[in-house]
Amino acid sequence: MKFAVIVFPGSNCDADMYHAIKDGLGEEVEYVFHTETSLDGFDAVLLPGGFSHGDYLRSGAIARFAPIMPAVIQAAEAGKPVLGVCNGFQVLLEAGLLPGAMKRNIDLKFVCRTVELVVENNETMFSSGYEQGQTIRIPVAHGEGNYECDDETLAKLRENKQIVFRYNEHVNGSKGDIAGITNERGNVLGMMPHPERATETLLGNDQGLAVFTSILRNWRESHVTAS
């Protein structure tokens, strides 16, 4: 399986994402610069964390106009897995691939620590490696992670089981304690916590690895036929 890691000016978790795929998952991965226009040949797209374009205007608001974004949208429409982590989540919201918006954290402070999450839905291509209702610990590092949407959208997210990860503690003021959501179709996931920073016990935590093994397992089930 071949993954693309999109690199924007100001991305700072691109190398972590690359490492998670290459060394954690053992699959093919390439960096794709934001000025590129094609994602042909890639099976999945990863938008990493960071401060694309310095977080000016709003996090992700400039990156969403990058030349690569039509190809990201095309990949999403083709049903390929698209994962945005932290700033990647913000870009997906700005691009309209996911509903809602991100506000500054409720206390206006940057939060950087490991938090507890609940796996709200393990029947997605990003979370099938977890147990339903499992609690996991994953690091967060953001200033704009306060997820906001109207009540109708929240009800829809709940009804369609689009909420994949929920904070199990007070983190940033997110509506419904939302930490990660998918699109309706289930092939685009945005999450503020950083699973790519938690893929090996050597670094203290491997509870994020299942996000990536889930993607791979799902892809193999639909693409690899037994010989």
Ligand SMILES: NC(=O)CC[C@H](N)C(=O)O
């Ligand atoms: N780690 C990150 O991706 C940081 C996200 C972001 N730009 C913020 O502080 O809100």
